[in-house]
Amino acid sequence: MDIDGDGEARKVQVRFVTKLQQSYKVQQASISIPANLTRFDLSILVNNLLLTANEDWTREPFDFLIDGELVRLSLEEFLLAKGISAEKVLEIEYIKAVAPRKQEEPSLHDDWVSALDGSSDGYILTGCYDGFGRIWKAGGICTHVLDGHSAPVTSVCNLMPKADSIADQVVATGSKDRTLRLWKFDEEDPIDQPKKITSVKILRGHTSAVQSISGKLSGDMVCSGSWDCTINLWNTSANDNDDSVSVKKRKKGGQDEESLSEGEALTTLVGHTQCVSSVVWAQHETIYSGSWDHSIRRWDVETGKDSFNMSCGKAINCLSIGGESSALIAAGGSDPVLRVWDPRKPGTLSPIFQFSSHNSWISSCKWHDKSWYHLVSASFDGKVMLWDLRTAWPLAVIDTHGDKVLCADWWKGDSVISGGADSKLCISSGVPVL
Known part of the structure; x- marks a missing residue:
């Protein structure tokens, strides 16, 4: 008809x-x-x-x-x-329909929530401008406080433990104090009150603030992007003799704190000309980086060279690798547009998707790790949006923050977590992506 x-x-x-x-x-x-x-x-x-x-x-x-x-x-x-x-x-x-069914009570911090990682089903890792990292259980319960940085924590990541034991959780944090720190904790520690823990290793080498960190899938290495325009690669073993020395921390209350190892960068990747705002260790020998110099690069870890260098015309704030065959690049930056590229397509560097519903800079984006279609974005406009590549309109707009949203991630496959300048960690649950 x-x-x-x-x-x-x-x-x-x-x-x-x-x-x-x-x-x-x-x-x-x-x-x-x-x-x-x-x-x-x-x-x-x-x-x-x-x-x-x-x-x-x-x-x-x-x-x-x-x-x-x-x-x-x-x-x-x-x-x-x-x-x-x-x-x-x-x-x-x-x-x-992909949209949150429930908004959990927000978990309050003492300052801006600048970073988070939801890759562990058992807990959420956050970094805060008060200089602390924190481990959160569902229900707003803080179980561990990571105490050691002397400036705001700008990036956090979970590192896969070498054993299956929940007693050997290892996480990394990066800070404006120019260092990375590694931490170990037992996920089953009593939670009557938060347990303050100190780092097991400190990684020094950047000459300016650390902006982004990402762990190798095997968990034995981590990379970091900095305002010094470089990317450093580090060994995460707390007892590795090749790059570590044992140091005593400064005295507190007249007594030495426990000693911890101090590591130097194994490799430095040089090429960016402004702040390296986002790094993603996507595959065994492949790292992606985004920078305020408007470029996205793909690095070969073995050679230390960039095998892919794409100018985007905008300062890049965030980067995520996922989608079909974990090959698509999603990025956001100094305009309201979330862009997606497919580097497998020869002869063109034009985005294959552009999503334009935000109305301020995009601060964070993340693919769902089990869906080729879904990703989340966060913006200085105070909103978190859920996207599906099969439509140009957002599936859902999460408006739970009262200020700029600085970070967002997926958690447990069916929740979206976000942190912002309102000092809140927000959890939007019951999102039926799968």
Whole structure:
């Protein structure tokens, strides 16, 4: 049929399909529906169909895909925009709408929350402008305070423990005091009150503030980007004799604190001309970096050379590697646009996606580690946004912060965590990405 006719009479034949579990499936017989239905109308319709088959069904929001693209217009507008014929039965796939179901109580800090890492399901690691790192359990419980830096903590990361024991958690922090520190803790320590711990190793070598750190997947090395325009590579072993010396910390209360090892950089990668704002140790021998010099580079760890150098036209604040085959580069910086590149495409350095719903600089972005489509961004506009590559509109806008958002990540696969200048760690949970 032709959907250009009278609006009152326009109908389209559709069949709803899904890859969700059996309880979410409706009968696959085709039905006739008005062509002017929006995705909200379609969600109501599918819920009604499910309720007809199961009176105990609990309504929930759905999103809809036609030919692999999320529907964000009315059916009629979508078909016209994509040149899809309405003469045949239209197959519409429905999926769970990706948006938080719950906002947890925020975890309060004493200053700006400048960094966080949600890669461990058991805890959240944060860095703060008060100079401390912190370990948080769900429910806003701080279990450990990492005490040692003399200036704001700007970056944090979990390092994979060499053993499966939860008693051997190792994390790294970077600071404006120009150092990195390594910390060990037992995840099962009593949590009656936060336990203050000291670092097991301090890494010195940068001549200016450390802005970003990232661990090798094996956990035995970490890299750091600095305002001194360099990237340093470090060994994370606390007892490695090749790059470590034992030092005594300054006296406190007339007594020496416990000794800790001090490490020097194994390698320095040189090429950026301004602050290295973001580093990602993506694969065994590959590091990506973003800089205020407007470039994104890919480094070969073995040779120390950059094998890929792309000018983006904007100062880069954040970088994340993920998406299809973990090959896509997402980056944000000194404008409101989140951009995605595919470096596998020869002959062009143009972004393959651009998302423009923020209205200030983008401070953080992160791919979901189990989805080719989903990523999160944070901005100085105070908002966190969830994105799907299959539509140009944000899936959800999280507006829980009262000031600039400085960092964001995924946690446990179904939560978004964020920290900001309002001194809060916020957790938005129940996000059905998978």
